[in-house]
Amino acid sequence: MLSFIRKHNSSDSDDSSDSDENTSEADGYGSDHDEIIAMSLSDWEEEDENGWEEEEGNLDETDIHTTIEAERMRLSLPSNLKRVHIQADLYAILQKQEATMREGQINDALRKLRLTLGAKAWMLRNKVRNARGGKGRTRAWDSVKTKEQEVQRHVQIYLQARAALQRMGMGAEWRPITKQDLAMPGDLVEPNRFGQRSSSLPWFWRIEDGGVLDEIQESPEINESSILSVYRVNWLRLKARVARWTEEKKIVAHEMVWIVKSFKYFREQWADRVRKAGVEEPGLQAFAEKQIDLWDTFAKNAEEMFQWAKTTSKEERWRKKGPEVAMITVS
Template identity: 45%
Template structure:
């Protein structure tokens, strides 16, 4: 987040150096908190805490520390397979002086991810409708071409007639193949 808000917007060398210093301090704080967490987790393991309790306190990996892409970069692409790391799904709001801020941050992460999931669901729902309509349009186009060549086949010259029949058969075959394959695809969409 600091990279986006501070480092990218730095207009001078002094400001850039200060911004990178802020990033390094933030990374140091995160690393320190992760070490504290890992030490506490290790203590729980050495105390032979139940497996059920330990499932809540997983090992923190680098990928778990990444902030949701929608918070860092709102209008990005390629987020279809992203999920919220386990760390952000925990209900671990601390009871401190800044409790309201902690709750606000956790709720904003939940809200952004819920909105992102809903938007993704809506996009896929729209995509399914578009694909179904495109299937209908393709079938209609093949039928139109077949009918068009049927009309052209009424030409008095033999060569035109033969060519039109060949084209009519080709477009009819396209239509049959498409209808067969589309029916399989539509069954898969339900």
């Protein structure tokens, strides 16, 4: 490997010379200035015949004779290989090392994604809105488009690293990134909008790694983009949501009792009307008895449902009634 690097460096330095003879003597690769150190795909045909399978399907006949630059060769990482191609113990070691590398790649991509989105928000807030004239607006939007290209690049890096982990049976905790996740926070673009009580930031803004706020404060542009204030607003919003659910959890058991009692109350009201109507009003008596049966059915169904909620596990409630019922703990 060292000899290969020395030859490669010597060939790069000799290519700038005007003498073909000096180039040939220095690197031993011939006299062509434009010759690139490469490896032919046909050199691997012998290994393919011994059990190696191509990852992307069969190569065309024209692709077999093409060359790949050494600097652009694809590394044979465990996520790109099959278990039959390598010993089990060695595969486990390499798989663990690649998983660590992919985790770092994911964290770096998410960090750069947050920083780039913050810089994009800063440009929208300061450059685009304050631009004057056609040229000024064009330049401002060109800057925003450049940041958008950076955002897409970081997303692709994240998705590729996540796919590599999934091919190794790992990375289940990392979610996909959608177009909705890349939208600018509404608190920054339109802070006084309606219906923001239940809105929240995308998941990669809420990673509990302790470094999200630090990286925002390190960047002057992002700090000026009011992202920090968006975090504060979302924290207060989530705090209020937790308070609402805590209150709901406390009163839901009492509401179950109140509902059953209210149904029984209406049943007794109609029973009293039946007694007062007597036999002189048979039509009114029949309607009242129908209402008695209706409210009695409501009361019995409510008691059965509430008893089922109290005695059924959270998983079973989730499966039959949905997440709303499963989230409520009844005592």
